[in-house]
Amino acid sequence: MTSDGHVFNPIGTIHTDFTEKAGTPIQGRFAPKARGEVHLLPEFANGLDDLDGFSHVYLIYVFDRAPGFTLKCMPFRDDVERGVFATRAPRRPNPIGITVVTLTARRGNVLAVSGVDMLNGxxxxxxxxxxxxxxxxxxxxxxxxxxxxxxxxxxxxxxE
Ligand SMILES: C[S@@+](CC[C@H](N)C(=O)[O-])C[C@H]1O[C@@H](n2cnc3c(N)ncnc32)[C@H](O)[C@@H]1O
Structure with a gap:
């Protein structure tokens, strides 16, 4: 991903039980029992120090399996199309997702979390x-x- 010379490389991978979009929670807030693990690349592990004092963290990630983008989309929660920036739809010009998850443990470079709504990997x-x-x-x-x-x-x- 590039923007005016800024390059964003993944700092790790989110592991969940969800391999298909169907069946993946629409929002993690509504799936508090959906557990996952965040595996940070080892070189970033020290950056997790002091995080275990927080009950919740934002995960910011790439919708890597979103097929392109659309400026208008039909949200699952509506019957009319909405501008993509007024939605949380994955198919956006910069396919970035954000989820507040519950942090249950940190072990080295791994975070155990719950309330996930991302695909495995x-x-x-x-x-x-x-x-x-x-x-x-x-x-x-x-x-x-x-x-x-x-x-x-x-x-x-x-x-459906
Ligand atoms: C509606 S989005 C909301 C995600 C996030 N909480 C947000 O608001 O940005 C959640 C849906 O995105 C889809 N999704 C999750 N991970 C994805 C990925 N890596 N690539 C493409 N689609 C993904 C799944 O269908 C999931 O149900």
Whole structure:
């Protein structure tokens, strides 16, 4: 991935039980029991020091199996097309995903996590601690999602 001379190389790999898009959680928030492991390349392991004090971390990764991008897409939670940047769809110009997962353990260069929604083998770009005092907002509006279909319907559509 390049941008004005910036090159992003994976710092590791996310391992999960999901090998097919169908059956992979739409959002890890709704699959708290879905466990995974983050394997950092050994040269970055020291960067995990002090992370085990955090209960949740952001995983930032590449949707490496997204087939190109589309500027309009039909979210599972809606019946009309939306601009891709108003969605979490994988098919985006820069196919970057972000998931807040629960951090359960660190062993060397491996993190045990839960609440995953990535395919097995997803390339990892970055890890950041989830910090409510930085990340929480008040008076939040959620756009089209306020009137979207319920989660069960979205999940059923996803399985079809
Ligand atoms: C709707 S996205 C949400 C991901 C993330 N929580 C976000 O908001 O950016 C989750 C879906 O992306 C798809 N997906 C997961 N890992 C992928 C990968 N490595 N390449 C392509 N698609 C992937 C799966 O179908 C999964 O159900």
């Amino acid at each position: 997803t390339p990892l770009l970055d890890i950041k601690p989830y910090v409510p005092m930085f990340d929480e907002r008040e008076d939040v509006r959620i756009g089209w999602l306020a009137d979207s279909v319920d989660r069960r319907t979205a999940d059923e559509r996803f399985e």
